[in-house]
Amino acid sequence: MNGRMTSAALQTLEARVAREIEMTAHPRTEWMVPRLHRGQPALDVLIVGAGQSGLATAFALMRDRVRNILLIDRAEEGREGPWVTYARMPTLRSPKDQTGPDLGLPALTFEAWYDAARGAGSFERLYLIPSGDWHDYLCWYRRVLGLPVRNGVAATAIAPGRLDDGGRCLLVTLSTGEVLAARKLVLATGQDGTGEWWMPDFVRALPADRRAHTCEMIDFERLRGRTVAVLGAGASAMDNACVALEHGARVHLFCRGPEPTLVQRYRWLTFAGFLKHIGDMPDEWRWRIMGTILRAREGFPADTYKRAIAFPDFTLHLGCGWTDARLEEGGLVIETARGPFRADYAICGTGIRHDMRLRPELAPFAGSIALWRDRYAPPAGEEDELLGAYPYLGPDYAFLERVPGEAPFLADIHLFGIGATLSFGASGSSINAMTTAVPKLVAGLTRGLFAGDLERHWKSLQDYDVKQVEIDWDRTVRG
Numbered sequence: 001m002n003g004r005m006t007s008a009a010l011q012t013l014e015a016r017v018a019r020e021i022e023m024t025a026h027p028r029t030e031w032m033v034p035r036l037h038r039g040q041p042a043l044d045v046l047i048v049g050a051g052q053s054g055l056a057t058a059f060a061l062m063r064d065r066v067r068n069i070l071l072i073d074r075a076e077e078g079r080e081g082p083w084v085t086y087a088r089m090p091t092l093r094s095p096k097d098q099t100g101p102d103l104g105l106p107a108l109t110f111e112a113w114y115d116a117a118r119g120a121g122s123f124e125r126l127y128l129i130p131s132g133d134w135h136d137y138l139c140w141y142r143r144v145l146g147l148p149v150r151n152g153v154a155a156t157a158i159a160p161g162r163l164d165d166g167g168r169c170l171l172v173t174l175s176t177g178e179v180l181a182a183r184k185l186v187l188a189t190g191q192d193g194t195g196e197w198w199m200p201d202f203v204r205a206l207p208a209d210r211r212a213h214t215c216e217m218i219d220f221e222r223l224r225g226r227t228v229a230v231l232g233a234g235a236s237a238m239d240n241a242c243v244a245l246e247h248g249a250r251v252h253l254f255c256r257g258p259e260p261t262l263v264q265r266y267r268w269l270t271f272a273g274f275l276k277h278i279g280d281m282p283d284e285w286r287w288r289i290m291g292t293i294l295r296a297r298e299g300f301p302a303d304t305y306k307r308a309i310a311f312p313d314f315t316l317h318l319g320c321g322w323t324d325a326r327l328e329e330g331g332l333v334i335e336t337a338r339g340p341f342r343a344d345y346a347i348c349g350t351g352i353r354h355d356m357r358l359r360p361e362l363a364p365f366a367g368s369i370a371l372w373r374d375r376y377a378p379p380a381g382e383e384d385e386l387l388g389a390y391p392y393l394g395p396d397y398a399f400l401e402r403v404p405g406e407a408p409f410l411a412d413i414h415l416f417g418i419g420a421t422l423s424f425g426a427s428g429s430s431i432n433a434m435t436t437a438v439p440k441l442v443a444g445l446t447r448g449l450f451a452g453d454l455e456r457h458w459k460s461l462q463d464y465d466v467k468q469v470e471i472d473w474d475r476t477v478r479g
Contacts, residue, residue: 037181049188051081083135091128100434160409194419237349261299396444
């Protein structure tokens with residue numbers, strides 16, 4: 001397509017975005033006034049993570065006239081999130097018609113952007129959304145909305161603080177050594193924000209140049225002609241197997257269960273009743289429903305499987321978990337349920353584990369955060385140690401205290417990553433839930449900000465003296 005035409009189409013779309021934002025700007029009253037910390041304005045909201053969830057949260061806050069915000073991301077600009085780093089699938093797994101960051105504005109949808117960037121009718125011809133295009137869309141989204149993002153910095157510590165007027169705030173130390181004061185903190189930190197990417201200890205003990213997790217950057221070209229063993233049969237494990245195959249490796253994928261996940265239960269939950277209200281249901285139902293979905297794990301799509309079996313050097317081992325691994329005679333020996341297996345390289349698609357003691361910014365107060373095992377005792381037969389390690393969140397996505405009164409500042413730290421899944425179902429990091437989850441999160445943030453300013457609002461009401469009409473007293477008869 002002609003580049004000039006593409007540019008013109010995007011300019012037209014961006015004008016539509018501005019117009020739709022203006023048309024839906026109610027209520028328009030500016031209601032926030034900066035609170036001070038050491039004489040300087042404290043941020044109203046600091047968002048850690050400028051991927052899709054952080055960006056959408058920032059947009060929703062700005063629409064609610066909360067503009068004194070900042071997003072930070074440890075990645076350099078253009079490399080936020082997984083899409084151009086460790087997401088090794090050619091397309092998104094979500095159906096193309098699921099909307100998300102647009103938050104209901106047609107001009108902000110991926111469809112509108114794709115047709116403007118690729119030519120009218122391009123979206124209709126699309127089968128699934130290419131991952132690279134989704135990343136480009138998010139970069140455009142950030143630019144066209146003018147979202148305040150600072151790249152190349154991470155949050156390394158969080159501590160309670162006080163505003164100059166005595167109000168509560170958080171003091172967030174950055175990797176640069178700076179300390180930012182913020183009234184509210186959102187952790188939009190994705191998959192490992194409440195723990196770590198997990199692999200068996202015996203794999204982690206192998207030399208770093210002989211093993212990797214699927215979340216890591218891998219030099220697949222170095223694996224050409226080598227035998228690669230992949231542990232796990234989820235979508236990410238299969239994606240990494242495919243990339244290794246495409247680079248000329250011989251790949252053996254090991255599924256710990258008797259068969260891989262073939263029914264994708266996560267697809268079941270994409271309906272309004274669930275997305276809007278599962279977080280409001282009793283604990284026993286949240287545990288039962290989300291536990292069923294989470295234990296089933298995310299299976300690989302049919303297209304991914306076809307991508308793998310197109311290569312004769314792909315072998316799927318069922319019911320064959322790993323029990324040990326070691327370096328021997330220049331290669332790896334992996335002990336499996338069916339005996340030893342020799343390989344040159346090991347990749348673990350083994351997901352994450354929740355343990356906030358492993359996050360430097362959360363570790364000092366991790367023991368004060370309520371977990372599901374602290375708040376809910378499942379009936380016999382429904383116990384699950386992994387589920388019990390999820391944080392038990394308040395209705396506004398905030399951490400709760402394990403012991404009341406021990407750490408009140410936790411009420412100002414709102415989690416919007418995978419760790420919120422047991423409390424709210426699909427929410428942080430999930431495209432299919434964004435249009436319901438982001439407004440719920442932001443309503444909780446603005447509720448807290450409003451509550452913290454009640455004295456000011458009360459005084460503002462008392463001082464309010466804007467007359468609707470001027471009476472002509474000469475034409476008025478008093479009784």
